[in-house]
Amino acid sequence: MPPTTTDYSTDSLKAELNAKGLRMTPQREVILDTFQNLPEGEHLSAEDLCTLLKDKGHNISLSTIYRSVKLMARMGILRELELAEDHKHYEINPPRPLHHHHLVCMKTREIIEFKNDAILKISKKVADKFGFKLLDCQLTIYGVSPEGQRSIF
Numbered sequence: 746m747p748p749t750t751t752d753y754s755t756d757s758l759k760a761e762l763n764a765k766g767l768r769m770t771p772q773r774e775v776i777l778d779t780f781q782n783l784p785e786g787e788h789l790s791a792e793d794l795c796t797l798l799k800d801k802g803h804n805i806s807l808s809t810i811y812r813s814v815k816l817m818a819r820m821g822i823l824r825e826l827e828l829a830e831d832h833k834h835y836e837i838n839p840p841r842p843l844h845h846h847h848l849v850c851m852k853t854r855e856i857i858e859f860k861n862d863a864i865l866k867i868s869k870k871v872a873d874k875f876g877f878k879l880l881d882c883q884l885t886i887y888g889v890s891p892e893g894q895r896s897i898f
Contacts, residue, residue: 755769755774755777755778758773758774758777758817758820758822761820767816772803772805772809772810772813773813773816773817775798775803775805776794776798776805776810776813776814776817777817777822779794779797779798780817780823780835780836780837781837783836783837785858786856786858787836788826788828788834788835788836788856789834789835789836790832790833790834790835791807791810791811791814791832791833791835792807792832793834794810794814794835795807795810798810814835817835818835821838821880822837822838823835823836823837823838824836824837824838824881824883826847826883826885827885828847828849828854828856828885838881844860844864844865844881844882844883845858845859845860846858846859846860846861846864846883846884846885846886847859847883847884847885847886848885848886848888849885849886849887849888850888850889850890850892850893851887851888851889851893852889852890852892852893852894852896853890853892853893853896855890855892855893861884864882864884865882868882
């Protein structure tokens, strides 16, 4: 189950990893710190993260990054997103219940984040109807932006 706190600190991640029989590695700490310090609205693929970390002088292999982001996503610390590309992107999981959604241009790959309380309310109603406890809701809308439309014609 994802952490109930809205702040994913090194200590809270370490405690959760220990509870699962895993340990906090220096690589996991760097990855968590990187996601915590991303500008709002920025998403990283594992490849983007690898490049960013190499540029900052960290030598973490792509396979270690893949394993770490997958683990953090399963733990609820990172949010795994399938946007308009052939690979997943990740972002720090937003504090509950402040969910946000994504509008993706299929032509330019522009991603716009937006919030909409109505989407969250509908998600809660559907979850309640079937006896589910809502943990997350994501809406991704795919379309073509005005800029993308200009380049089509």
